[in-house]
Amino acid sequence: MEELWAAFEGASTALRGGFERSASGLPLGCTVAGVASGSVWLRPAVADDWPQIWPFFAQIVAQGHTYAYPDGLTLETARPLWMEPPPAHVVVAVGRDPHGVERVLGSVKMGPNRPGRGAHVATASFMVDPASRGQGVGRVLGEYLLDWARAAGYHGIQFNAVVETNVAAVALWRSLGFEIIGTVPEAFDHPDHGLVGLHVMYHRLG
Numbered sequence: 789m790e791e792l793w794a795a796f797e798g799a800s801t802a803l804r805g806g807f808e809r810s811a812s813g814l815p816l817g818c819t820v821a822g823v824a825s826g827s828v829w830l831r832p833a834v835a836d837d838w839p840q841i842w843p844f845f846a847q848i849v850a851q852g853h854t855y856a857y858p859d860g861l862t863l864e865t866a867r868p869l870w871m872e873p874p875p876a877h878v879v880v881a882v883g884r885d886p887h888g889v890e891r892v893l894g895s896v897k898m899g900p901n902r903p904g905r906g907a908h909v910a911t912a913s914f915m916v917d918p919a920s921r922g923q924g925v926g927r928v929l930g931e932y933l934l935d936w937a938r939a940a941g942y943h944g945i946q947f948n949a950v951v952e953t954n955v956a957a958v959a960l961w962r963s964l965g966f967e968i969i970g971t972v973p974e975a976f977d978h979p980d981h982g983l984v985g986l987h988v989m990y991h992r993l994g
């Protein structure tokens with residue numbers, strides 16, 4: 789956990805709204821414009837977060853618009869697919885519900901795209917709870933990824949499979965400096981649009 793916080797702190801400076809800091813100097817959170825509670829905190833995910841991530845993970849996977857995960861996943865079989873151990877780094881965005889209870893709004897997992905000779909390029913996956921979309925959570929998670937990957941010394945970040953009809957994600961990644969390297973035609977079976985392309989998107993950090 790110490791290492792996670794160290795990476796987290798090193799990568800936190802550019803987050804929108806600026807981080808509050810605890811007495812110990814650890815980042816506590818950042819303000820995201822438009823979020824009902826006024827604040828969203830990013831922190832490394834802990835095992836107990838998974839039961840809160842799972843409902844929107846399951847909803848997003850079942851919708852079938854953005855990710856190709858296996859069918860029939862359960863709370864337990866999906867857990868290792870998202871809550872990956874180091875060198876992966878899993879972060880949650882949290883806010884407070886109207887009763888003041890902390891709630892996970894979204895999550896990003898990041899780490900090397902490939903082992904060994906591909907390990908200097910990072911990759912990541914993002915999910916924001918549909919109930920919390922359009923409020924800046926995805927952007928804050930994306931900005932965090934960029935800072936984390938720079939701080940960790942990665943050469944670049946590669947997204948391997950961005951569904952071309954996922955307009956929100958494509959717009960967000962472009963606005964953060966990612967470019968479409970190429971598109972694998974008809975590689976994703978979309979429930980509404982049929983076979984659509986998968987973009988490979990890349991952001992050079994060096």
Ligand SMILES: CC(C)(COP(=O)(O)OP(=O)(O)OC[C@H]1O[C@@H](n2cnc3c(N)ncnc32)[C@H](O)[C@@H]1OP(=O)(O)O)[C@@H](O)C(=O)NCCC(=O)NCCS
Nearest residue numbers: 854914915916921922923924925926927950956957959960
């Ligand atoms: C993609 C995703 C992470 C964005 O999260 P979000 O919290 O809704 O995004 P934000 O509110 O931070 O919006 C950031 C940008 O995304 C784009 N965007 C968001 N919603 C959009 C929409 N419905 N249409 C077009 N662009 C949209 C805008 O460029 C927006 O920029 P702005 O900050 O100038 O408004 C979220 O939609 C999600 O989890 N989708 C399902 C899983 C997924 O697609 N993951 C990524 C796979 S590559």
